[in-house]
Amino acid sequence: MEFTTTGQIIECRAAVSWAIGEPFKMETIQVAIPKAGEVRVKIVASGVCHSDLFFLRGGAGPQVFPCILGHEGAGIVESVGPGVTSVAPGDHVIPLYTPQCYECDNCKSPYTNICTKDAMLQMAGFLSDGTSRFTCNGQVVKHNMGCSTFAEYTVVNETNVSKIDPTAPLDKVCLIGCAIATGYGAALNTAKVRPGSTVAIWGLGGVGLAAAMGAKKAGAARIIGVDINPAKAEIGKMFGITEFVNPKDHEEPIEKVLVKMTNGGVDHALECCGIASCMKAAFAACKGGGGVLTLIGLAPLSEDVPFNAYQFIAGKSVNGTYFGGWKSRDQVPKLVEDYLSKELMVDELITHTLPIESINDAVDLMKKGDCVRSIVKF
Ligand SMILES: NC(=O)c1ccc[n+]([C@@H]2O[C@H](COP(=O)([O-])OP(=O)(O)OC[C@H]3O[C@@H](n4cnc5c(N)ncnc54)[C@H](O)[C@@H]3O)[C@@H](O)[C@H]2O)c1
Ligand SMILES: [Zn+2]
Ligand SMILES: [Zn+2]
Incomplete structure (x- = not known):
């Protein structure tokens, strides 16, 4: 399949982030032809993740700007650069912020999914050759997390894209590009939630709800949702939450409430807020002798979370x-x-679908807690 744009620079819409704290600005950008090992993708839809807010608030510093955020997208391959073999124009794909090169030590190891091949370049906002494919008003605009799905067309490394079943609705399965995969996998692969265990999940956003789904799949007996937004109690039930606790309803520190509720502490705590105080509370709520905290939320990169060393000695x-x-x-x-065979819930997370031009409204909805997941569409 060949599109009329093949071999051409594409001019298209994008929500550009110019600096820390500034709202997205809709711009016309130029997207260059994919180079060797690269794939140009027409983005159909993208979820707005709290990690986008993390970058906007300066969590990774000022050097990531100007950039095109978005890492929870899905689309159709428009053209490929020389040497690309795993996808072809017309394929339906999900861009991946965690690449898989199959060549680095970590990709060859069964114990980690952290590909190291282009990690530093990806952090810096560039593709494998150290440059960007985006320009706007004559200025270079950086990539973000190897995806940049808030652009109508993006270019990604072949290592950052996966071909999916073309019958899957792209404006739904885009969430598998982050929230669903992250939370579900955190419970199953990282926490390895034990059957019959008691699990507490801090933060019932897209990631935390997907974690609840994973804990349920793993056979947890109790799944306690902890959230300051009471509206999350109801949606939580749908994803497997068996009890809901709002820290604001309690005078006592929330960890004490959890320890009492569970007669000594939880087997698994999963932190899906990205707040240092929640990480500390979640660790304190873990049972001595086997309790495990799994960190998922992103605190600012410069922030340390102090844990009492004896707690580790205590198991x-x-x-x-x-x-x-x-x-x-x-x-x-x-x-x-798994989504197509109805084993994995995705649609239930989506509360708002907006045009890309309304992306700042999606951010406001997330800040106010008035949405679970918003999707922006081109
Ligand atoms: N590790 C990863 O690979 C990865 C991937 C995706 C997202 N993240 C991170 O996971 C976190 C969650 O992302 P999301 O998109 O689900 O966010 P979200 O904004 O949709 O949800 C966050 C939830 O936390 C709740 N919350 C806020 N303060 C709280 C508090 N003090 N106590 C309890 N609950 C509180 C909010 O009410 C909300 O329901 C973010 O930090 C994000 O950056 C990490
Ligand atoms: Zn994300
Ligand atoms: Zn690798």
């Missing part, structure tokens, strides 16, 4: 997850299959 431990531990190119297509 608690902490681990963390990036993209739910999935080997991305291998496993994202399977997660899409």
Whole structure:
């Protein structure tokens, strides 16, 4: 299949982030032809994730700007650069912020999904050759997380894209590009939630609800949702939450409430807020002798979270997850299959679908807690 745009620079719409704290600005950008090992994708839809807010608030510093955010998208391959073999024009794909190159030590290891091949370049906002494919008003605009799905067309490394079943609705399965895979995998792959265990999940956003779905799948007996937004109690039930606790309803610190509720502490705590105080509380709520905290939320990169060392001696431990531990190119297509066979809930997370021009409204909805997940469409 060949599109009329093949071999041409494409001019299209994008929501550009110019600096920390500034709203998205709709711009006309130029998207260059994909180079060797690269794939140009027409984005159909993209979820708005709290990690986008993390970047906008300066969580990773000022050097990521100007950039095109968005890493929870889905689309159709428009053209490919020389040497690309795993996808072809017309294929339906999900861009991946956790690449899989199959060549680095980590990709060859069964114990991690953190591909190291272009990690530093991706952090810096560039593709494999150290440059960007985006310009706007004559200025270079950086990539973000190897995806940049808030552009109508984006260019990604072949290692950052997975081909999926073309019958899957792109404006739904885009969420498998982040929230669903992250939370679900955090419970199954990273926490390895034990059957019959008691689980507490801090933050019932897209990621936390997907974590509840994973804990349920793993056979947890109790899944306690912890959220300051009372509206999350009802939606939580749909994803497997068996009890809901709002820290604002209690005088006592929330960890004490949890320890009492569970007669000594939880087997698994999953932090899906990205707030240092929640991470501390979640660790304190873990049972001595086997309680495990799994960190999913992103605190600002410069922030340390102090944990009391004796807690580790007493048998608690902490681990963390990036993209739910999935080997991305291998496993994202399977997660899409699980969605198509109704094993994985996705649609239920989507409360708002907006045109890309309204992306700042999607951010406001997330800040106010008035949505679960918003999708922006081109
Ligand atoms: N590790 C990864 O690979 C990865 C992937 C995706 C997202 N994330 C991170 O996961 C976190 C969650 O993302 P999301 O998109 O689901 O966010 P979201 O904004 O949709 O949800 C966050 C939830 O936390 C709740 N919350 C806020 N403060 C709280 C508090 N003090 N106590 C309890 N609950 C509180 C909010 O009410 C909301 O329901 C973010 O930090 C995001 O950056 C990490
Ligand atoms: Zn995300
Ligand atoms: Zn790799």
